[in-house]
Amino acid sequence: MIRQLAVIVGIWMVVTVQAQATTFAELFPHKSYENANVQAFLEKLDYKQGSVPVSSIGVTFSVPEGYYFLAEKDAESVLVTLWGNPAGVAAGILGMIFPATSTPFDETWGAAVSFDEDGYVTDENAGDIDYDEMLQQMQSATEESNAARQEQGFEKVTLIGWAAEPYYDRDGHKLHWAKELQFGITTPHTLNYNVRVLGRRGVLNINFISEMDRLPVIQSAVPVVMNMPRFEEGARYSDYIPGTDKIAAYGIGGLIAGKVLSKVGILAVLLVFLKKGWILVVLALGGIWAVLKRYVHRRSNPKV
Numbered sequence: 001m002i003r004q005l006a007v008i009v010g011i012w013m014v015v016t017v018q019a020q021a022t023t024f025a026e027l028f029p030h031k032s033y034e035n036a037n038v039q040a041f042l043e044k045l046d047y048k049q050g051s052v053p054v055s056s057i058g059v060t061f062s063v064p065e066g067y068y069f070l071a072e073k074d075a076e077s078v079l080v081t082l083w084g085n086p087a088g089v090a091a092g093i094l095g096m097i098f099p100a101t102s103t104p105f106d107e108t109w110g111a112a113v114s115f116d117e118d119g120y121v122t123d124e125n126a127g128d129i130d131y132d133e134m135l136q137q138m139q140s141a142t143e144e145s146n147a148a149r150q151e152q153g154f155e156k157v158t159l160i161g162w163a164a165e166p167y168y169d170r171d172g173h174k175l176h177w178a179k180e181l182q183f184g185i186t187t188p189h190t191l192n193y194n195v196r197v198l199g200r201r202g203v204l205n206i207n208f209i210s211e212m213d214r215l216p217v218i219q220s221a222v223p224v225v226m227n228m229p230r231f232e233e234g235a236r237y238s239d240y241i242p243g244t245d246k247i248a249a250y251g252i253g254g255l256i257a258g259k260v261l262s263k264v265g266i267l268a269v270l271l272v273f274l275k276k277g278w279i280l281v282v283l284a285l286g287g288i289w290a291v292l293k294r295y296v297h298r299r300s301n302p303k304v
Helices: 002-011 037-045 071-081 131-151 212-226 254-258 290-300
Strands: 018-023 047-054 059-063 067-071 095-099 110-116 157-169 172-183 190-198 203-211 229-231 268-275 279-286
Touching: 037 071, 047 067, 047 229, 059 095, 059 157, 067 071, 067 212, 071 095, 095 279, 131 254, 157 190, 157 212, 157 290, 172 212, 172 254, 190 212, 203 212
Parallel strands: none
Antiparallel strands: 018 047, 047 059, 059 229, 067 095, 095 110, 110 203, 157 172, 172 190, 190 203, 268 279
């Protein structure tokens, strides 16, 4: 399935048109909400389609009609105002991608876009990675971190396995993989589907967050979403200047394992989005315990 997705990405082309701001009424002519505040909030969003530049990182998204892009401010409003998260949650989020069949208030998936300006990530050893061995190491590291997590009052995290095995498209310099995770004893399990696009100065991150039962839906969207971003001239992977540009301290394997996971063996939850009672989880490394504790407390007390 992974290789089939990569082939589709290679041959599927998005027709780029001039960026256009689509209104709520135009995009969702048959949708309305009884909650007047929700309705008013959704009507204020700028649903972008076509060519959408994110100039701060030198990337342009080509967004087809079946999807829409919310720019940084609207993405922040969704995360903080609509989904009820603290303002710090949106830090670093440059936008979000959604399917045009749903609003951010509906039960749907959303893909958060961010950028790690860590330097040029070499892909020289991409073909030599043993993903089965990597998974075992990640599972062990996750289990080892649980004692510290539980001492802090957080749920145990179990890395069940690959929901989609990592695949690197060497020609397009794009990587994608998915993890199946369990938090505590909760079901259904959480799906963490990751897309990475390599550039000259760093890595573009597109993270799909949802439940495992949405895996087929997200897998069908991945080829399209992977083909949306294009680094502009001067920021492309091929524009790298040896001896001049910064080189990242990790390679393809480090992107998948979490950059420094192999060094410190710590797996932490960075963001927890609560939306209408279901949880979206973005995995990352770090000691964001104080932030996380606020979300864990709210899991049984959703506001939206």
